Amino acid sequence: MLLQAGNTTTLMFPSLLGLCICVVLLVFRSSLTSEVNRIRKGLRRVPGPWGLPIVGNLLQLSKRPQNELGNWALKYGELFQIKLGLTTWVYVNSPEAAREIMDKQSAHTSSRLPSPVANDLVGGDMRFVLMPDNPKWSFWRRTTQRLLTPSVCMTYLENQNLEAKQLVYDYLTDNKNETEFYSHTRRFATSIIMATTYGWRLPTAHGEDIKQIYHILHALSEDSVPGAHIADALPFLARLPPALQWWRKKGLEHFQYQVDAWMGYWRRLQKRVETEESPHCFGKQLIAESPLNEIEQGFLAGSLVEAGAETTSTTINSCLRYLANNPEAQAAAHAELDAVVGRERSPTWADQGSLPYIEACHRETSRLRPPSNNGVLHYTTKDLEYKGFHIPKGVVVAMNQYHMYYDPERYPDPEQFRPERFLRTAGPKHVGGAPQWSYNAEAGDLPDRWVFGAGRRLCPGMHFAVNSLYIGLAKILWAFEIKCPLDDNGKEIKLDVSDEGYMDGRFTVPKPYRLRFIPRSPEIEKIVRREWAEADKGDTMM
Numbered sequence: 001m002l003l004q005a006g007n008t009t010t011l012m013f014p015s016l017l018g019l020c021i022c023v024v025l026l027v028f029r030s031s032l033t034s035e036v037n038r039i040r041k042g043l044r045r046v047p048g049p050w051g052l053p054i055v056g057n058l059l060q061l062s063k064r065p066q067n068e069l070g071n072w073a074l075k076y077g078e079l080f081q082i083k084l085g086l087t088t089w090v091y092v093n094s095p096e097a098a099r100e101i102m103d104k105q106s107a108h109t110s111s112r113l114p115s116p117v118a119n120d121l122v123g124g125d126m127r128f129v130l131m132p133d134n135p136k137w138s139f140w141r142r143t144t145q146r147l148l149t150p151s152v153c154m155t156y157l158e159n160q161n162l163e164a165k166q167l168v169y170d171y172l173t174d175n176k177n178e179t180e181f182y183s184h185t186r187r188f189a190t191s192i193i194m195a196t197t198y199g200w201r202l203p204t205a206h207g208e209d210i211k212q213i214y215h216i217l218h219a220l221s222e223d224s225v226p227g228a229h230i231a232d233a234l235p236f237l238a239r240l241p242p243a244l245q246w247w248r249k250k251g252l253e254h255f256q257y258q259v260d261a262w263m264g265y266w267r268r269l270q271k272r273v274e275t276e277e278s279p280h281c282f283g284k285q286l287i288a289e290s291p292l293n294e295i296e297q298g299f300l301a302g303s304l305v306e307a308g309a310e311t312t313s314t315t316i317n318s319c320l321r322y323l324a325n326n327p328e329a330q331a332a333a334h335a336e337l338d339a340v341v342g343r344e345r346s347p348t349w350a351d352q353g354s355l356p357y358i359e360a361c362h363r364e365t366s367r368l369r370p371p372s373n374n375g376v377l378h379y380t381t382k383d384l385e386y387k388g389f390h391i392p393k394g395v396v397v398a399m400n401q402y403h404m405y406y407d408p409e410r411y412p413d414p415e416q417f418r419p420e421r422f423l424r425t426a427g428p429k430h431v432g433g434a435p436q437w438s439y440n441a442e443a444g445d446l447p448d449r450w451v452f453g454a455g456r457r458l459c460p461g462m463h464f465a466v467n468s469l470y471i472g473l474a475k476i477l478w479a480f481e482i483k484c485p486l487d488d489n490g491k492e493i494k495l496d497v498s499d500e501g502y503m504d505g506r507f508t509v510p511k512p513y514r515l516r517f518i519p520r521s522p523e524i525e526k527i528v529r530r531e532w533a534e535a536d537k538g539d540t541m542m
C-alpha cells in the first residue's frame with residue numbers, strides 16, 4: 001500500500017508541477033498580450049476598486065452582488081471597472097451612459113464574453129443568449145426577430161389567453177399548502193412558450209417536460225455566475241489539453257442533458273409536422289424556412305424556451321409577492337378593472353390599452369427585481385470612448401440595472417412598490433389590439449425598458465413577454481384578492497421582499513413562498529370555472 005501511495009505521489013508530482021508551470025506561463029502571456037492594458041492617448045482609465053492578482057475582485061462579490069455593484073457605482077460615478085479573473089468588467093451606471101455605450105455604440109458592444117465552459121462546452125456553442133457577435137449569432141437573431149415581430153406575436157394571443165384562463169383556475173382550485181400557485185405560474189409561462197415554439201401545451205405543473213426544462217434553467221443560472229467555472233474566468237485554461245481539463249466531464253454531461261431535452265422536443269415536432277398534426281408555431285416555421293441543420297434548429301428552438309420561461313414566470317411570482325404586501329396597489333388595480341372590464345367577464349386583449357395600471361404593476365416589478373443580478377452583460381469588439389474614458393476592446397460592458405432602478409432621484413422611495421410611478425410615462429402604442437412597445441431611447445421616457453437589455457442584443461421576445469405578463473396579471477387581479485399568509489393567531493405575515501427572499505444564482509428567482517387567493521366574489525369564482533371549462537373543451541393543442 002505504502003509503495004503504491006509513494007509511486008502515485010512520485011507520478012503525480014511532475015504532472016502537477018507541469019500543470020502549474022503551464023498555468024503561470026499562460027497567465028503571463030495573456031496579461032502581456034491583453035489590449036485592456038493599453039489606454040488610448042488623451043483618454044483616462046475607468047476607475048475602480050483594487051483586486052487581488054489572478055482572481056481580481058471576484059472574492060469581493062457576494063452571491064447576489066447587486067449591493068457591492070451599487071456601492072461602487074456610488075463611489076466611482078457613471079462608470080467603474082473591476083476584474084473578474086483576467087477579464088475586465090466596465091459597469092455602466094447611468095441611463096445616459098447606457099444609451100451612449102450600449103445603444104448608440106451597439107455595433108461594437110453587442111458581443112458576449114468568451115465562455116469556453118458555459119457556452120462552448122456546456123452549450124455546444126449553441127446557447128443563443130451566450131453566443132458572441134458573429135455571423136452565426138446574427139443569423140439566429142434575424143430568424144428569431146422575424147418570427148417574433150409584434151404582428152406575428154398577435155397570432156399567439158389566443159393561446160396566451162387560454163393559458164391565463166387555466167392559470168386562474170389552477171390558483172382557485174389547487175393552491176396546495178398555499179405554495180402551489182408558484183408552480184402554476186411556472187407552468188403558465190412554460191406552457192405558453194412551449195406551445196408557441198413546438199405547438200403543444202403543458203397542462204400540468206409537475207410533468208416531465210417542466211422538470212427537464214427547469215433543470216436546464218437552474219444549471220444556466222448557476223453556470224453563468226461569474227467565477228462559476230474557473231475556465232470562464234481564466235479562459236486561457238481552456239487551452240490545456242482536454243485530459244487536463246478537470247471540468248470537462250461534467251460540462252459534457254450537462255451538454256448531453258440539453259441535447260436529450262431539446263432534440264427530444266425537436267424530433268417530436270418533426271413527426272407532428274410530417275403527419276400534419278402540428279398547429280402553427282415557431283418551430284414549424286423554422287422547419288419550413290430555415291437553412292440551419294437539425295441540431296441547430298433544435299437548439300435555437302430550445303433557446304427560446306430557455307430565454308422565455310423563467311423570465312416571465314419569475315416576474316409574475318415576484319409581482320404577486322409585492323401585490324400581497326401592498327393592498328392599496330391591489331385596490332387601485334381592482335378599481336381600474338371594475339371600471340374597464342366589469343365583473344361579468346374576465347379581461348381580454350381588447351382591454352389591454354385601457355388597463356395602464358396592470359402594465360404599471362409588471363413594469364414596477366421589473367424595476368424592483370430585474371431578471372439578472374449581475375446586470376445585462378455585453379462585450380466590446382472595438383476600443384471605445386465615453387466622456388474621456390477609454391473602454392478597451394475585449395472587456396465586458398455591464399449595465400448596472402439595480403443601481404439605475406434604485407436611483408432615488410428618478411424613483412423616489414425606490415424600495416417601495418409603487419406602480420403609479422409608471423403611469424406618468426408613455427405606455428405601449430397599440431397596434432390592432434396588441435401593444436407595440438416603441439422604446440424610443442431618445443425620448444428618455446422608458447428607462448425601465450432596460451429590463452429587456454439594449455442595442456442589438458435587445459430581447460427579441462419582449463413583445464411576446466409583455467403580452468403574457470398583461471394577460472396573466474390582468475386575469476389574476478380581476479379574479480382575486482391576493483393575501484399574505486396567516487400566522488397561528490390569524491394575523492397576516494408580511495412577505496420577505498429582500499434579497500433573502502431570492503435564490504442564489506445569476507437570475508432573480510424568488511424562493512417559493514405562501515400566498516392566499518381569495519375570489520373577489522362568488523360570481524367571479526363561477527366565471528373563472530366556466531371560462532376554463534369552455535376553453536378546455538376547445539383546446540386543440542394538447
Ligand code: HEM
Pocket residue numbers: 128129130131141144148193303304307308309311312315371376377378450451452453454455456457458459460461462464465
Ligand atoms: C419578462 C420576460 C423577459 C425578460 C425580462 C427578458 C429579458 C431579456 C434580457 C435582459 C436579455 C438580454 C439582452 C441583452 O443582452 O441586452 C434577453 C435576451 C433574450 N431573450 Fe428575453 N426576456 C424575457 C422574455 C423572453 C421571451 C418570452 C422570449 C422568447 C419568446 C425571449 C427571448 C430572448 C432571446 C432569444 C434572447 C437572446 C438574444 C440575443 O442574445 O441576441 N425573452 N431577454
